[in-house]
Amino acid sequence: MKLQAVLFSSSISAESCSERCDGGLTAANEPCNVESCSIYTDGSNLFGESGTFDTLENWHCINECTAEQVQPGYYSENAALVTGRGQFSAFAQEINGNLFENREYQGRIFIKPKAGNNPGLARVNVRNRKKEDNSSTYTVLKDWVQVPTDSEWIALDFIWNPAEKNDEPLDAYAFGVYIMYTGENGEYEDFYQDESFLIPTGDDPTTTTPLETTTSASNENTFSFTITSGETTFTGEHTSFGNVHFKGIKFAEAERWRAPVMKTSYDASYDATKYGIMCMTSEWHSWRPNVNDMAEDCLFINVHTRPEYITNGEKRPILAYIHGGGLKAGNNRKEYDYLIQEQGVVMFSIQYRLGPYGFLYDHDSPFEHKGNWGFLDQQMALQWIQQFGGEFGGDVNRVTLGGCSAGSQSTWWHLAMPSSWPYFHAAISNGIGVFGQHNETASLDVNRMYNEHIATQLECPQLDVDCLRTKSLDELNNQFRAIGSIYIVEVFHDVGFGPHVDGVLTKKTPLEALFDGQIRPNTPISWNYNRDDVWTLLKEGRFINTLSMFAEFHDRIDEITELMTTSGIEYASDLTDQMFVATYGQEYWDEYLVDVFGCPSGADGTIVDCKWAMNSYLNARMWSCNTQYGFTGAPLTDPNIGPIYPLELHKENCDGQTRACHCQDASWVFGQAWMSDSLSDTEKIYLRAGRDFWGQFIREGTFPTGDDFGEMKSIKELDGKINLVDENGIVHDFAYEQECNALNSLGQEIGYLRVYQNGYYHTFDNEPAVLFGNLLS
Template structure:
């Protein structure tokens, strides 16, 4: 797998795993026996553009769907190997190398997937977190001028949109210089030389570069990575907030969603009052003036003073603004701000980009407790029965949603799968007739569970429901009014996105 680095703060490390290598641009193909002209699902792994690999097992997903498509999982360069950026690097090499790896993998599928029984004209790209963010950037690639030449459909789960600077902006440039200095190529040594920092870096071995990557990552803001995609003017021509509203996208259709509690893992856990919240916001939104930060607080009011944690229903009563199953008050306020800015609102902007104009989009929220970032992966891919917080009925329903979307371009599933074996109801389930998303009818499916036995929160785990009485609970909701006006908050973030930048 490609050399890895985690977010800050992370465990200290000084060397690479023996499984990590710069020679890592491989992909895996999982193809049913006797496959012929089957639709293709390409999976792009997550991990903050700094970690992860393409070694997933898709057996349960394929078996649940009758082995009626082929799956390809890819790898791409990570951290500084894939996302180092500066003016010098752009002149001497390429920026967004990790994204170019992804484009090349999509081109490889077009050329060779018939040899594995796949149909290159029926391709769905997919990913979660940074993989979902990668899907977003592939949807936007080359200004949305690729049409459906590389893929037709997209699935983006919790699309990750960190701050996206231009390749020669101050922040990525400082990361470049800091990385070079940590690798033994300080900027002061190359100001008047025919040799460059780039030349020096090219002479370093993997161990040196990996140690520099870890050192620089340790200095960045809590919950973030040091090396991320940038606007380069070619592959990534614009910020998502601006290009998506212009509907300049590739492909024909989109399935996109987010989890109920996306932000907790990436937000400091000691925010207890508004003073601490403002300090965190000032450190996170560096270009925001005091007036800008005051607007953020206006869009994220706090009204519930109770300290009782519970999952909100999204429609009425207390909302995610200050209440969830994992936090209340100012801490929940921070969790929700980060989650909406970084994962949730990008899913709204993507859904809007594919609404109308002979395209279609479908939207959902994954809500089973605890609903943390990445909790949904086991629902899509299994193993079946491996997650105590999910019933196998829920997992199979999610697998069918993905499978039907890959094979039919429509995530609707039968009542049998939507209701599950534990629910004898003959009534139509919302998931059996999934409406397309539009600005006039911004519907999303809330994919949840009911029943079960509550396992309370501990110091190391969040509360969740478990047991044989868990039942699927899928309902249709207005995504714009969801959680006390989430759509309006996403419109706000788009209006100030140049300051984020996003």
């Protein structure tokens, strides 16, 4: 769940907001009214009997008010299921200094329990993590409240005054308001959280815009140095780890749907103490409060290093980190301070264009590059690191490319791009497999269909991207969001703009290139994923959206929705079986797949939860078995490929500590977790192994040998097995053995790449992909 913390810096009158809001619609398509908007302009209406903020729908009326018309404060958007320990940071924010002193805040957080969970208790805390020792203290803002199982949304109202906080200074570098929800038996339960806010109600005598985080170049918490040319002095900020962060350095500029142009010089002084603006996505709206959080001019890089790495001239290995987010969201603000502090690594975190702004293809362009703009941005950042990385203490001859999820997907594409090979020397892939196409939209025909539809809607000639360049962000985003109503008739498509094989930057998909041995030679590769990587990605509503892409289910959506509602089970039996039959046909399902992925109802017709079947299938097809198949080609025999070290993480960390979920491997590999004294010795050894093993990998391209935790082996040593890891160490065994056997047997029948790469839909097995076309009318 991506929660936005938004700051408004100007207050307004109720009348101006009411004029804007009156006549608008709520999320439930009910009319907004004066009261539902003015609540944001009058703090007295936020709480108490006269308040009108009594329904979830009224929140959405804020969308009818401009940013200038809304009360200053923090607001969160996007409902989400909170899983795992039942703890959620509703207003996570990086803080430096006394930004919240002498000021009272009122807040409200909406929650409700997940269907079928026990009656429970909810509480709101505020956390202050201290700089000097990384310890945390908590203050209860809203003590335990009873939450019945059949409750609708419950509002947790609270008031917070930082000046009253345990008589301690607010010197946190991490601040958050936390929700905790437990069942009556004391076990943490899943719950839903939705629109919430934190509004300042007391005056702050120090500033009129109190929540704007800035650090001036003269602050004692900053660090400055001048590059060897004498041309520019960069100023970054110290951290509590003794590291120094240089944020928001622009590495390139790019026009809309044009190749980036690298920056090679800067002004005499560069303030790198603030993050750069995030890259534009299709979810941006001009009327949203976060209007200034995103822009198309967004190619920034952050550098995390230590002062002595810069001053002593000893160059340290580099981690070039690409952020995740499905190539359509995210930013480069991830910080792995322990990796830098303990392992002697310099980290460069790359931002790149996303979604349609990063991957729309210009079919008629006269230029060499017609698309894959996001990959070109990443490649340009790697070139920038080669030019400037040494200035920040990095060894440009020891660059490891890595990330998690889409960041690792990007890493595999760069491994298959010869033009990227000069700029890195090793790779770490986390939280993803080597599947052939991003959400199956690599086909240029698919991109052409998208472009033609959008051009028609915006009254542009078909495929005239120059005309689209003249359109506003609102005009474009309205169409980019609507493209989700155009479906491709194949299996499990997540509609959107993604990478494509263009014959210039990319000539094969990563899976094809891996199998054929056409990836960067003599490159150590650490490929990691989690046993249940897809589990938390199976979000509420995802399954019904998937079924709606199949012609076989079009007339049954109401019936299916009713089944899900009455049973309280989204992946209700035997819908997954029906979906697999619709995909592969009854014959192939019965012969190859049903024994492994089948999930029928009970003998008496009892509906059972089949989420496990979808989790097992997708993890096998798109994370584990497809990648293992790729290893069976050239990588297994070609001495110039690899070494490749495969790892499946079994450390259970989500869904009540029963699943090993998405990108947990990255947190472990890059040493993000804090090793507190309260942890068991086993847990400390596990966390220490993650830091030390991959610290050595980044430094040397190898793993420790003779370690009590176990030995990481390459695919040429494992004979088809994988390094399986949990808190007890490394063992070597098969991963997804039954699932891979089933899918590989099907692959022998219909072709491995049809199983693992392009998707398969039995009705059209001898025809090209068929499009439903425009469902908007």
